[in-house]
Amino acid sequence: MKSARHQAILHLIEKYPIDRQEDLLAHLRQEGFDVTQATVSRDIRELRLIKTASGDGTYRYMAATGNGKTAHSASRFETIFRESVIGVDYAGHMVLVKCFSGMANAACEVFDSRTWDKVVGTLSGDDTFFILMRSEEAAADICRQLQQYTAHRT
Known part of the structure; x- marks a missing residue:
């Protein structure tokens, strides 16, 4: 039962x-x-x-998935990212994801729910979240990948 x-x-x-x-x-x-x-x-x-x-x-x-992450569909990721994120940029190993006020936690959570190469970790605030990458090249690459999901390109 x-x-x-x-x-x-x-x-x-x-x-x-x-x-x-x-x-x-x-x-x-x-x-x-x-x-x-x-x-x-x-x-x-x-x-x-x-x-x-x-x-x-x-x-x-x-x-949640077995690793503690939430299972999200690709379309859910895209929807939340498009509705939450204003822009994505990087400097060195850090990627900055600028969001509408109050939306960074939701955007960061759907980001964390997916598997990404060379991501060390994330840190979220109210309207911004940061992604720490293993290299500057990896930061540039993920920045390009994420920009395709933003309605407001930087």
Whole structure:
């Protein structure tokens, strides 16, 4: 029963923009699962669901991949990046991604959810996030790659 419920939860959060345990509980009950709030809370923890910002500023539960990163589709990455990022530039090993106010965390989170070559790590603020690269050449390369996803080219 637990396995079937977990599968149902993963299906529901993919299908609906569920952002609260109460909403997930209601959806599960509609699917025929007789569960309590405590069970839903435990399932969320066991499935390692996380809340992420959507492109429209709302939040929703998403499943994390095995490495702790959120699984996002390529189109979701593109949508959030296009809607959040003003420009991308680099200097030395650092890449600066300038975002609209309050959007850097969402853009950085979808960036981190993908696998990129030669990325050491990221650091996000309110309207900017930085990417530390292994070399200046790698910084220039990723800068070019990311610029294709921005509506506001630098």
